[in-house]
Amino acid sequence: MDFSIIIDNLPLLFKGLGLTLQLLAISLTVGFFLSIPLAIMAASKNTWLRTPVKIFIYIFRGTPLLIQIFIIYYGLAQFEWLRESSLWLIFKEAYWCAIIAFSLNTAAYTAEIFRGAILQTPKGELEAAEACGMNRWDQYRHVILPSALRRSIPMYGNEVIFMLHATVLAGVITLVDLFGAAKIINSRYYAPFESFISVGLFYLALTFTIVFAFKLLEGHFLKHLKR
Amino acid sequence: MMLSNTLKSLVIASFTTLLIVGCGNKEPAKEKKAEAEAQPAAKTTEVVRIGVEGAYPPFSQTTKDGKLEGFDIDIAHALCDSMKVKCELVKxxxxxxxxxxxxxxxxxxxxSMSMTDERKxxxxxxxxxxxxxxxxxxxxxxxxxxSKEGLKGKSVAVQRGTVSDKFITGEFGEGVDIKRYGTQEEAYLDxxxxxxxxxFAxxxxxxxxxxxxxxxxxxxIGDSYTDPKYxxxxxxxxxxxxxxxLTEKFNAAIKAIRADGAYDTIRKKYFDFEIFE
Known part of the structure; x- marks a missing residue:
């Protein structure tokens, strides 16, 4: 056991940490804003609105994220028309491929969380909104979404943690995130225990921070539901 | 008639043999002993499990139907044959x-593992x-x-953890954008x-x-690098x-397949130039 190699390579690990946080923050933001319209469509009674979203959610929840990343990074790159189009500027970079895959994936899961919450909006709230003469749009804006999003916080906290752990997959498409940095250290010194235990601690610390942040969020937004 | 006669005599002959064997208690015992002597060799046919990669053509690759083939694989089998052990390849x-x-x-x-000080x-x-x-x-x-200048800003794909990775990281270093892949095939894809x-590989x-x-x-392009440092x-x-x-056994086996031509047969199958020296 030789942890001095970890100390020597801390700069590499912190660089990896930076990339992990970046990937996580951007994917979660994009995924969150995608998921709200998707959730509304998925909760809609209109088949034409609902079905395409259902298919999207089904595909992204039904396949492993690793496969989604491989298809987006290696798979799409084999098409010449894509490589010759201006889209290639985005798909050429492993960074953007990872962001696209992560964002779509978390959008699908998050949409499903929000859809469930929307459908479970208490009848009383809806009747009250209608009684106030709100149209559908106002109902969503002022009643359904604020209520549904609040009730989703605990489940969404889980999704954020899953997403953090899913970012390790960036390491398979040449990105040097936390896990990528650990793989480099491991391959340089053949020290799997030291390398992976160290990044494991990084992920633990990050997870703890996320859990704590969501506890604060719950305390703030779910005060009215406290027993 | 002829046939049935022959059959009859055959049956009689075998019965007689059985009888003689059955009575002569000593004979079977001897046979058993001989078997027992031969068995240990067969029973202890050692199994040597060999780790191979299966994704590094032409040395080691997995065919479409999942079989392993390549120079490393053939050498592994030749060495096991020479050591008279059973090979079990593990991917x-x-x-x-x-x-x-x-x-x-x-x-x-x-x-195809290079012998480096770090690995040693x-x-x-x-x-x-x-x-x-x-x-x-x-x-x-x-x-x-x-050159160090010529490669500035260029991106170079290497397989992570290989000596090529270490060489380019150490000798070309910062200026070059080194992208590391889990397998060589992914490097080719990119x-x-x-x-x-x-x-670089x-x-x-x-x-x-x-x-x-x-x-x-x-x-x-460029030179061939064999710097023993890497x-x-x-x-x-x-x-x-x-x-x-086991290490000694492998050394003896390498010598043996070099001497009996098995090595060259395999080498010629893959390369039209000498690779041992």
């Missing part, structure tokens, strides 16, 4: 190939079974000059896609790629340090 990704040896998932690694801290090596330089390939007609300018491996349909637009004394079989007897 393992490169990243974990040494840890899995130490964890006794198999007893030896035949996976963890494992023992047999004598080399071939040697190979590392080289760059790039798109035909490119004007890239292989070369084909135009995501990287060059691939073992010359043999690149040679095979440039001969393939996907690699026909690429060519070698590339060690060649390619050897990695074993656990405590298994000295």
């Amino acid at each position: 393992q990704d490169w990243d974990g190939i040494i840890p899995a040896l130490l964890a006794k998932k198999y007893d030896a690694i035949i996976a 801290e963890k494992v023992a090596f047999s004598n080399h079974y071939y040697k190979s330089p590392a080289r760059f390939i790039t798109k035909k007609g490119s004007d890239i000059k292989v 070369l084909n896609a135009g995501r990287v300018d060059l691939v 073992d010359a043999f491996v690149l040679l095979e790629f440039t001969k393939s349909e996907k690699g026909k637009d690429y060519e070698f 590339f060690g004394e060649g390619i050897g079989i990695a074993l656990r340090k405590e298994d000295t007897a």
Whole structure:
């Protein structure tokens, strides 16, 4: 056991940490804003609105994220028309491929969380909104979404943690995130225990921070539901 | 009539034999003893489990129907034949190939592994079974000059953790955008896609790629690198340090297949040039 190699390579690990946080923050933001319209469509009674979203959610929840990343990074790159189009500027970079895959994936899961919450909006709230003469749009804006999003916080906290752990997959498409940095250290010194235990601690610390942040969020937004 | 007569005599003959054998108690005992002597050899036919990579053509690759083939695989079988042991090939990704040896998932690694000082801290090596330089390939007609200055800002694909990775990290270092891949095949995919300018790897491996349909637009550039500081004394079989007897057996087997021509037969199957010295 030789942890001095970890100390020597801390700069590499912190660089990896930076990339992990970046990937996580951007994917979660994009995924969150995608998921709200998707959730509304998925909760809609209109088949034409609902079905395409259902298919999207089904595909992204039904396949492993690793496969989604491989298809987006290696798979799409084999098409010449894509490589010759201006889209290639985005798909050429492993960074953007990872962001696209992560964002779509978390959008699908998050949409499903929000859809469930929307459908479970208490009848009383809806009747009250209608009684106030709100149209559908106002109902969503002022009643359904604020209520549904609040009730989703605990489940969404889980999704954020899953997403953090899913970012390790960036390491398979040449990105040097936390896990990528650990793989480099491991391959340089053949020290799997030291390398992976160290990044494991990084992920633990990050997870703890996320859990704590969501506890604060719950305390703030779910005060009215406290027993 | 003739036939039935013959049959009859055969039946009688066998009965007689049975009778004689049955009565002569000593004979069968002798036979049993002879069997018992022969058995230990058959019973203890040692199984040597060999870790191979299966994703490093032409040395080690997995065919479409899941079979392993390549120079390493053929050498492994030849060595086992020579040692009169049973080979059991275990496929393992490169990243974990040494840890899995130490964890006794198999007893030896035949996976084109260069013998470096760093690896020697963890494992023992047999004598080399071939040697190979590392080289760059790039798109035909490119004007890239292989030098520290020439490669500034260029992206180079290498397989993570290989000696090629270490060499380019150590010698070309900061200015070059080094992209590390889990397998060599992924590096080729990104070369084909135009995501990287060059691939740096073992010359043999690149040679095979440039001969393939996907690699026909690429060519070698720059020198061959064999700096022993990175590339060690060649390619050897990695074993656990405590298994000295097995290491000696492999050394003897390498000598034997060099002497009896088995080595050259395999070498000629893959390369039209000498690779042992």
